[in-house]
Amino acid sequence: MIDIAILxxxxxxxxxxxxxxxxxxxxxxxxxxxxxxxxxxxxxxLERTGLVKAVTHVTSATPAAPMSGSLAGxxxxxxxxxxxxxxESRGSRGKKVYGITEEGEARLHxxxxxxxVVDDREFAIRLAFCHHLDRAERLALFRARRDxxxxxxxxxxxxxxxxxxxxxxxxxxxxxxxxTIAGDLAWLDRLIDAEQAAIxxxxxxxxxxR
Amino acid sequence: MIDIAILxxxxxxxxxxxxxxxxxxxxxxxxxxxxxxxxxxxxxxLERTGLVKAVTHVTSATPAAPMSGSLAGxxxxxxxxxxxxxxESRGSRGKKVYGITEEGEARLHxxxxxxxVVDDREFAIRLAFCHHLDRAERLALFRARRDxxxxxxxxxxxxxxxxxxxxxxxxxxxxxxxxTIAGDLAWLDRLIDAEQAAIxxxxxxxxxxR
DNA sequence: GGTCGATATATCAATTCGATATGTGTCGTC
DNA sequence: GACGACACATATCGAATTGATATATCGACC
Numbered sequence: 001m002i003d004i005a006i007l008x009x010x011x012x013x014x015x016x017x018x019x020x021x022x023x024x025x026x027x028x029x030x031x032x033x034x035x036x037x038x039x040x041x042x043x044x045x046l047e048r049t050g051l052v053k054a055v056t057h058v059t060s061a062t063p064a065a066p067m068s069g070s071l072a073g074x075x076x077x078x079x080x081x082x083x084x085x086x087x088e089s090r091g092s093r094g095k096k097v098y099g100i101t102e103e104g105e106a107r108l109h110x111x112x113x114x115x116x117v118v119d120d121r122e123f124a125i126r127l128a129f130c131h132h133l134d135r136a137e138r139l140a141l142f143r144a145r146r147d148x149x150x151x152x153x154x155x156x157x158x159x160x161x162x163x164x165x166x167x168x169x170x171x172x173x174x175x176x177x178x179x180t181i182a183g184d185l186a187w188l189d190r191l192i193d194a195e196q197a198a199i200x201x202x203x204x205x206x207x208x209x210r
Numbered sequence: 211m212i213d214i215a216i217l218x219x220x221x222x223x224x225x226x227x228x229x230x231x232x233x234x235x236x237x238x239x240x241x242x243x244x245x246x247x248x249x250x251x252x253x254x255x256l257e258r259t260g261l262v263k264a265v266t267h268v269t270s271a272t273p274a275a276p277m278s279g280s281l282a283g284x285x286x287x288x289x290x291x292x293x294x295x296x297x298e299s300r301g302s303r304g305k306k307v308y309g310i311t312e313e314g315e316a317r318l319h320x321x322x323x324x325x326x327v328v329d330d331r332e333f334a335i336r337l338a339f340c341h342h343l344d345r346a347e348r349l350a351l352f353r354a355r356r357d358x359x360x361x362x363x364x365x366x367x368x369x370x371x372x373x374x375x376x377x378x379x380x381x382x383x384x385x386x387x388x389x390t391i392a393g394d395l396a397w398l399d400r401l402i403d404a405e406q407a408a409i410x411x412x413x414x415x416x417x418x419x420r
Numbered sequence: 421g422g423t424c425g426a427t428a429t430a431t432c433a434a435t436t437c438g439a440t441a442t443g444t445g446t447c448g449t450c
Numbered sequence: 451g452a453c454g455a456c457a458c459a460t461a462t463c464g465a466a467t468t469g470a471t472a473t474a475t476c477g478a479c480c
Contacts, residue, residue: 001437016459018460019460021459027380031329034436034437035437036438036459036462037436037439037461038435039460039463040396041436042435042436095458112252119241124383127383131377131379147447155242159236165437167338169338169340169341169401170237170338172397173238173334173337173338174238176393176397177238179392180393183386183389187382187389192451211466218435226428227430228427228428228429229428245467245470246428246431246468246469247467247468248467248468250429251430251431251466252466254430303430305427306428385480408453421470423480424477424478426476427474427477428474430455430468430472431472432469432470432471432472433468433469435466436465436466436468437465437466437471438463438466439462439463440462440463441460441461441462442460442461443457443458443459443461447454447457448454448455449454449455449460
């Protein structure tokens with residue numbers, strides 16, 4: 001989940017964790033922003049699997065970072081190292097700037113393209129970065145989401161047949177939910193139409209096939 | 211989170227895990243339903259802390275459940291026991307029916323009343339069971355949610371000042387988000403008005419104070 | 421007799437969150 | 451120029467949640 005967002009943001013600029021967190025907060029899907037407990041382990045995982053790499057920009061004092069070696073060790077070793085080499089490491093706790101690798105770019109594309117649309121948050125994140133897809137792939141994503149919302153609406157209709165048993169507040173909530181789904185569908189249909197129009201315009205001979 | 215929903219459902223009827231899961235699926239907040247990995251550990255936790263208790267209804271074959279003792283033991287012991295007493299336990303794997311305790315009812319009320327509204331899912335769950343609150347408490351819940359949505363709208367406005375930098379899809383998503391928040395606020399205001407009207411009607415001498 | 425799908429409980433690894441610890445850089449202010 | 455408050459920055463921990471998987475019984479249908 002968070003992988004898409006991290007890779008998507010790094011595709012544009014190299015960024016360090018803290019900055020990444022702020023930008024993630026501007027995206028829908030995290031309220032109000034990602035926790036550090038998600039972000040840093042995720043970055044470590046992505047680095048371990050070679051999808052991102054550190055461009056260890058240690059600020060000011062020590063331009064060519066000397067402490068990247070201690071990263072492999074565990075906390076105690078790290079601290080001990082830092083304490084024993086206080087003079088060298090004076091001047092900030094190495095701000096780690098990350099960049100995306102070629103494998104990372106491939107993985108991002110693969111994650112965006114994957115056919116199964118799972119939850120609302122994931123769709124939002126994928127949509128936020130879907131400009132990396134081509135038009136046909138984008139259309140497939142939109143339509144998969146549309147099917148999902150349709151199914152949700154259907155399920156709701158089945159569930160609320162004898163809805164007089166429900167309390168007022170739950171009924172009201174369910175009604176609002178229906179309203180939101182209807183709104184989402186209308187919005188999605190506008191996106192789909194726009195995308196289809198763009199395809200027709202760039203490829204007029206296929207216009208009759210939709 | 212899941213505690214509110216479990217306690218809220220058990221407040222109406224005694225239920226076993228599987229049935230609980232199905233009813234949870236009818237509530238908004240879980241898509242399409244809770245996972246077993248959430249439900250059963252949560253039930254175990256609630257039982258351990260005395261908020262719910264098992265009324266071990268072992269179906270058909272052995273009406274007065276003889277294997278409640280093995281529950282305390284671990285998996286292997288349980289299986290060994292079951293295998294060695296196959297004849298007795300023939301006819302279903304002891305369906306555990308849970309009921310709410312007095313402590314559970316107190317806890318439910320406390321959870322519903324708590325002033326901090328955290329995320330959307332939690333508000334939905336609380337709303338679904340807020341008929342257990344009195345009108346003033348309910349109104350406080352609604353207003354807290356309202357403040358939260360207002361803050362969200364404000365944050366969005368600040369964030370999207372120079373929004374021409376965003377790609378089309380993200381911009382569209384953000385617009386739809388704004389629309390949804392506006393709709394939620396309008397809906398909430400209707401709920402608040404209705405609640406206030408009910409308070410005024412039942413307590414006319416306080417009508418001027420709002 | 422066999423197997424499919426619903427009922428039912430339980431556990432596991434991985435992910436995420438909220439809280440917390442720790443340290444640096446930069447104001448303002450006294 | 452010393453002090454504290456606050457933004458910047460990385461990291462870890464425990465607990466909750468998810469999705470997958472294992473196990474077992476039941477009724478129905480062929």
